[in-house]
Amino acid sequence: MLRIRNLEAGYGRLRVLKNISMHVNPGEIVTIIGANGAGKTTLLSTIAGLIRATSGEISFQNQEITRLAASRIPRQGCVMVPEGRQVFASMTVEENLLLGGHSLGRAGRKELPALLDHQYGLFPILRDRRSQLAGTLSGGEQQMLAMARALMSRPSLVMMDEPSTGLAPLIVRDIFQVIVRLRQEGNTVLLVEQNAKAALAIADRGYVLETGKVILQGSAEDLLANKDVQRAYLGREKIQ
Known part of the structure; x- marks a missing residue:
């Protein structure tokens, strides 16, 4: 449904995204995890047309949308739930x-x-x-x-930027249950989330961003079991 090839973007002379390639299949929940400043929000904003790519290609449902105006992208079936609700x-x-x-x-x-x-x-x-x-x-x-x-x-694809930020644990649980239900209803979800454990628990696959680059990718199960991911994002107590 979504394919990104060699994407680069940033703010003025500041290059944030560095040669990112990834994809999202129909019916998947794909999560992007990483520390603050890794480029997660910039990536979603570039897909949504809010930030212009400096190079690379974004294809949505086999149509290139790299340089489409932000107002036209929701009409293609790709929408974004912004960080901070707005x-x-x-x-x-x-x-x-x-x-x-x-x-x-x-x-x-x-x-x-x-x-x-x-x-x-x-x-x-x-x-x-x-x-x-x-x-x-x-x-x-x-x-x-x-x-x-x-x-x-x-929409066919819903992109969510940090939906759990600032919310009580019970509310976070409800939000993630709705995300699972969306997938059950046929939606595809691209989820950016600081709460890596909760995101990987409901995702099919995931990508780990670090300083604007994809450093790891794989099934959610594999990423949960990865000791580097555990150490950096899930807490040392998860390492066995």
């Missing part, structure tokens, strides 16, 4: 969700009621809060809203 605080929950369906265009307006019902089924608390201003929600509720807003465009 909900529209002065708008209601339902208004945020309807904005998420904007990329469907006029032809998709008739689908909006069914899409709203589906998101409320995934996140029942949002139905209860539908008329509440998004800025008054808790952090966990805002994360659910950010995810539901992305899903309103009927």
Whole structure:
């Protein structure tokens, strides 16, 4: 579904991504782990068109999107749930969700009621809060809203940037259960996550980024068993 070849990108003269190649198959959960500053957010932002690649190629469903405008990429079926939620605080929950369906265009307006019902089924608390201003929600509720807003465009690939940041453990568990359910419903997920243990527990495969380079890749099971991954990201107590 997604193929990246020799991708490089950064900010001005600062090169952050260095010759990255990776892929995501339909129906997979693929996680990207790494320390702060490894380039994880830059990678998702480049795929989403928010940062321009300086070289390399990004293909989504066999169409090159490397230089597509960020506004066009969701229409191709690739959406991003940004780090820090970034909900529209002065708008209601339902208004945020309807904005998420904007990329469907006029032809998709008739689908909006069914899409709203589906998101409320995934996140029942949002139905209860539908008329509440998004800025008054808790952090966990805002994360659910950010995810539901992305899903309103009927994406094929959902990219999530650090969905567990700042959330209580019980909320994190609920968020990861929803990610698993998305895959069960036919979605494909590319997950950037600091909580490596939780991410690898639900992923099919993973990539480890370090200073803008892919230094390890493999099945989630293999990465969980890798002593270098355990030492760097899972804690020394995991090494046997």
